[in-house]
Amino acid sequence: MIATKGYAAQTKDSGLAPWNFDRREVGPHDVQFDITYCGVCHSDLHQINGEWGGEIFPMVPGHEIVGRVVAVGSEVTRFKVGDLAGTGCMVDSCRNCESCQKGLEQYCLNGNTLTYNSLEQDHKTPTYGGYSNTIVVNEDFVLHISEKLDLAATAPLLCAGITTYSPLRHWKVGKGHKLAVLGLGGLGHMGIKFGVAFGAEVTVLSTSPKKEEDARKLGAHNFIVTSDPAQLKSAMGYFDFILDTVSAEHDYNQYLALLKTDGVHICVGAPPTPSALTAFSLIPGRKSIAGSNIGGIAETQEMLDFCAENNIVSDIELIDIKDIHPAYERMLKGDVRYRFVIDMATLK
Ligand code: NAP
Ligand code: ZN
Numbered sequence: 001m002i003a004t005k006g007y008a009a010q011t012k013d014s015g016l017a018p019w020n021f022d023r024r025e026v027g028p029h030d031v032q033f034d035i036t037y038c039g040v041c042h043s044d045l046h047q048i049n050g051e052w053g054g055e056i057f058p059m060v061p062g063h064e065i066v067g068r069v070v071a072v073g074s075e076v077t078r079f080k081v082g083d084l085a086g087t088g089c090m091v092d093s094c095r096n097c098e099s100c101q102k103g104l105e106q107y108c109l110n111g112n113t114l115t116y117n118s119l120e121q122d123h124k125t126p127t128y129g130g131y132s133n134t135i136v137v138n139e140d141f142v143l144h145i146s147e148k149l150d151l152a153a154t155a156p157l158l159c160a161g162i163t164t165y166s167p168l169r170h171w172k173v174g175k176g177h178k179l180a181v182l183g184l185g186g187l188g189h190m191g192i193k194f195g196v197a198f199g200a201e202v203t204v205l206s207t208s209p210k211k212e213e214d215a216r217k218l219g220a221h222n223f224i225v226t227s228d229p230a231q232l233k234s235a236m237g238y239f240d241f242i243l244d245t246v247s248a249e250h251d252y253n254q255y256l257a258l259l260k261t262d263g264v265h266i267c268v269g270a271p272p273t274p275s276a277l278t279a280f281s282l283i284p285g286r287k288s289i290a291g292s293n294i295g296g297i298a299e300t301q302e303m304l305d306f307c308a309e310n311n312i313v314s315d316i317e318l319i320d321i322k323d324i325h326p327a328y329e330r331m332l333k334g335d336v337r338y339r340f341v342i343d344m345a346t347l348k
């Protein structure tokens with residue numbers, strides 16, 4: 001076993017505190033890498049707070065993980081000691097079902113293994129995430145990270161990046177499209193960057209008027225404050241796509257009204273509470289409401305390579321792991337500019 005240091009929530013309401021645990025020895029197909037940086041996703045907060053149900057405690061959150069390889073198994077061919085490596089939200093899947101065969105491990109029909117708050121494919125060993133000093137992952141779920149990009153700012157690509165890249169690619173969002181990014185946080189700011197890179201006209205829909213200047217610096221063409229009815233009205237029937245990254249309860253009907261005929265409202269934000277949807281928000285404009293979950297492993301590598309080529313990283317605030325709770329508090333208030341990343345050197 002590999003002695004590992006991390007931060008864990010012991011129960012639903014405990015918050016995080018230092019916790020030592022063991023990781024498995026490096027198997028023939030495994031890569032071990034020491035974690036340099038780990039991004040802080042709103043999903044970490046939803047899960048340590050037990051908001052989605054079915055949580056497994058103790059829970060070590062973190063699924064935007066980058067670092068350097070320190071050991072590889074005898075059969076490993078794609079990595080060597082010293083390489084940069086990354087892991088996102090998944091560490092394994094069944095590999096046999098229709099989704100896995102198509103490279104859509106995020107939709108594994110037999111249940112994939114998430115990086116934390118999940119069970120290995122033996123259906124009994126819990127997984128522990130990236131708020132820790134080292135990790136052991138099957139090489140098929142380890143990503144290559146470019147040496148060209150700022151490493152700390154690359155970490156959030158592993159979740160916030162792929163979660164926005166994948167739906168924009170799936171719906172072929174690009175030139176000639178009007179894209180709204182709803183909610184300007186970790187996912188939202190990456191949604192702007194990819195939307196702009198793919199050639200779409202990007203509008204941010206935000207509850208925070210103070211974020212307008214940042215939105216424009218990130219590349220957004222327009223900015224709408226959603227609490228202002230006049231601004232919302234001016235955008236009725238305007239968008240081809242809405243990329244909805246909002247983490248808390250909100251009224252989908254209100255935003256569906258902003259779509260054109262055949263427009264698609266793509267949910268990536270995962271509020272814990274159900275929401276009422278009237279069919280009359282969809283029927284008149286033949287509109288769709290859809291969801292999207294992270295991205296497959298091959299697509300995650302494609303996204304990382306695209307980012308390296310186009311010099312795309314996240315805008316981050318680097319934090320000491322001891323400051324994780326104040327960071328969560330700011331995240332809850334929508335005060336993220338635009339991703340917290342933990343400097344794992346601060347984990348003593
Ligand atoms: P985040 O950084 O906290 O950003 C969320 C943003 O939503 C906030 O900055 C805020 O933007 C807006 N917002 C928050 N509360 C709101 C409210 N009550 N009404 C309207 N807008 C509100 O969170 P994140 O890390 O980007 O994650 C966003 C959501 O996506 C979370 O629910 C997370 O669990 C989920 N997620 C899903 C996937 C997936 O695969 N589908 C992957 C990762 C994360 P403004 O200030 O601009 O209004
Ligand atoms: Zn995430």
Ligand code: ZN
Pocket residue numbers: 093094095096097098099100101105107108109110111
């Ligand atoms: Zn599968």
